[in-house]
Amino acid sequence: MLKKGSKLNSILTGTCPKCQNESMYEDKNPLNLSKVLKMNETCSHCGLRYQIEPSFFYGSMYVSYALNVAVGVATFIVSYVFLGTSIKNSFFAILGSLIILFPWVLRWSRNIYINMFVSYDPLNSKK
Structure with missing residues (x-):
């Protein structure tokens, strides 16, 4: 479904944006909450350093704020x-959806952010 080389593939799968x-x-597994943000230092395949500069992420x-607003509005x-629920129940639905989607939003926001700065390189993909 997701073609290798597309930004969407890297964002949704959490793979190295370069290779x-x-x-x-x-x-x-993003549901392992103690390790949800633990990243490898570099890609063992192409050597890309994920922490491009100090405090990069x-x-x-x-990006996370924007994703959370989108989830809340949706x-x-x-x-x-x-569904025609009350405002109070809608508030609880928003709160529940934000809590449930929290680990994925954290990772997606990092994936989106690094993909803004690093592009796919087909030559690195084949090494």
């Missing part, structure tokens, strides 16, 4: 507009 052959994370907080539209 897309290896996971950036020590533990591929602080910028991913802004949940509100589904619960309040389509």
Whole structure:
């Protein structure tokens, strides 16, 4: 479904944005909350250093805010507009969806952020 070489492939799978052959994370399971943000230092396949500069991933907080707003708005539209629940129940639905999606949003925000700065290189993919 996701073609290797696309940014979407790297974002959704959490693979190295440069070669897309290896996971950036020590533990591929985002539900292991103690290791949800533990990343490898470099890609063992292409050698890309993930921490491009000190505190590089602080910028991913802004991406995380945008993703959380999108989740909140989508949940509100589904619960309040389509399901016809009260504002109070919609609030609890938003809160629940943000808590449930928390580990994925954390990783997706990092994946999106690093993919803004690093592009796929097919030559590194074949090494």
